[in-house]
Amino acid sequence: ATIWTDMAQVASRLNRFANDVVKPEDIILYSSERLTRYQEKEDERSQRRYTVTKHHPEYLYLGVDLLGAMARADEYGLKHQQDKTLREIIRRYDFTRYATDKEMIEAWSAQLANQVYWLRQLGEQDVVNAFIEAFRATYPDDNDKKLSAQQYGNKIYGMTHIIFADSQYYQKRVNEADHQWIYDYFRDNIDTILLRAKEDIIAEVGISFLLAGLDHDPVVEKTRQAIRDAISTEQGMIPSVDGDFDLKYGEHRNVLAIMLLDWKGVHKAPTYQAHPKAFKSIPYGLVPKSPK
Template identity: 65%
Template sequence: MAEHGATVRADGSNAVSNDGQVSYQQDAERIRQTYESQLFTLPAFKMGHYGLRMYRQTQDPKYQAAIWSDMARVASRLNYFATEVHTPKQIAAYSAKRLARYDHKQDVRSDLRYEATKDKPEYFYLGVDLLGSMARANEYGLKHREDAKLRAVIRRYDFKQYATDPEMIRAWAAQLANQVYWLRQLGEQDVVDDFIAAFKATYPDSQDAKLSDQQFMNKVYGLTHIVFAATEYYQHPVKESDYQWIYDYYRANIDTIVERSKEDVIAEIGINFLLAGLEDDPVVEKTRRTIQRAINRQAGLVPAVNGSTDLLDGEHRNVLAIMLLDWQGAHAAPTIQKQPEMFSGKPYGLITK
């Protein structure tokens, strides 16, 4: 049944906008309830992804277990790498297995990733797996007990070769944005400016109309993740002027983006504006209305493009929807220095940095 006068289609989504009768905050709460009633049924990665973002928004200690689960996942991966996957031979074997997974997938994005990465499979180990875990530990105010060994591994590679390769950017734009900022965050090689220059050259705005929907979304995902990564994921605000080219692009193209993109991307754009303190910008309202209209009210979440209401597959999309609809600011948390109560009993392998 529709709530507060909203009309609902047979599939549960809104048939018309709510004319303000259901507030954005109410809809955020509806999605929160859907996820938090079943949060601990999700795998550690998804539970941690959700819990960390919600804690950064709310500082509510109820997310402590989800964050501990995320720390345990990070510790486990870094323990494994420090002991089992750190020599060139070990990295080659590990990366070959990771690459093989993509060869068996049957979608455009996976094909692009396989083709772009098959001659540099170590990228799966270095960029996709190692850097993300080290950066997450760093955000918590922690590091691995064998941090020096892992940093020595990073220094064997020139990340510029991945970050400036147009084929890699077409396959991994958002991931590369994360990774170049993680390297900077860790005080290692700084190729942020090189990546941004290569990204602009790979995706000139004048060529948007020639891009497939998949490539258009890859471009916009890349843009949103440049801003997200610069904020260390919702921890620090950004100045619009530092990323003027991105915000100008959003404003000029928001209608096309809404038409050609999934809800994840649309929500991310709205959050990019919120991170810059631009809540009153018309783009934010447009993204919020789009996400609100997409909610399946019977399922209590934003479904996939194909209508699926699977909680696991929808976690990324729906945590973004919550943040967009009920934004509570950027907060540098949790860290062991400022919120020690969140870190009672660190998982083995992680130490205070």
């Protein structure tokens, strides 16, 4: 039932995009509506996102909405019946423009990390290495002290999401050597990360090591201890930075904490090809991918 609900949400989003948001003017209209949500918020992250993305409004459609839904369908061994149309939309835009732009990275580091790996997964543009190079130039390590709390968090988030995206979100183990600079940085700076970062980021750092099979690395125990210390024994969960226990806003943080403290290993998502019984009924708009 969970798979079907997830597929239905993906199908509904892609159906709308393939039918109503195809022409460049439709994309600008759709994206401009999305952009106003950031304009209304006062916090540093939203302001950064609004300021830079108003110059690339189509990014909200392409990167944040379309690519994620297409990659999700692909992970299930499915695609949209108008896959050709959707891929033509992606090809109209050079994703390097977003993925290597310093201000875009400062606003969207974790999202860009996901998106460049999704593009690679879909066999479209491969800008993973260009993004990583631009990311490292945006956040040189000797500049850490000058970063605001928000920007320091954005840097660490970007790094953990490079690992998460490479693992296809906990589906396959990553190779430490492929991301040596990240693991070296985390080991060298773990004490600063524990002091400066929020709990969800700390948990992601620990999970990054688990994804590489580094269960016994001292960093893992340090992050686990920090997360254990943050859990309220009364509520049985980690509050927000404001001390709030609303699960609606804290779910992400607490799911990461559970994953870190009770790691079950990587887990392949079910696919239409390998688990046909789970896909007896496919929501309208999605079809099986043809075997390669």
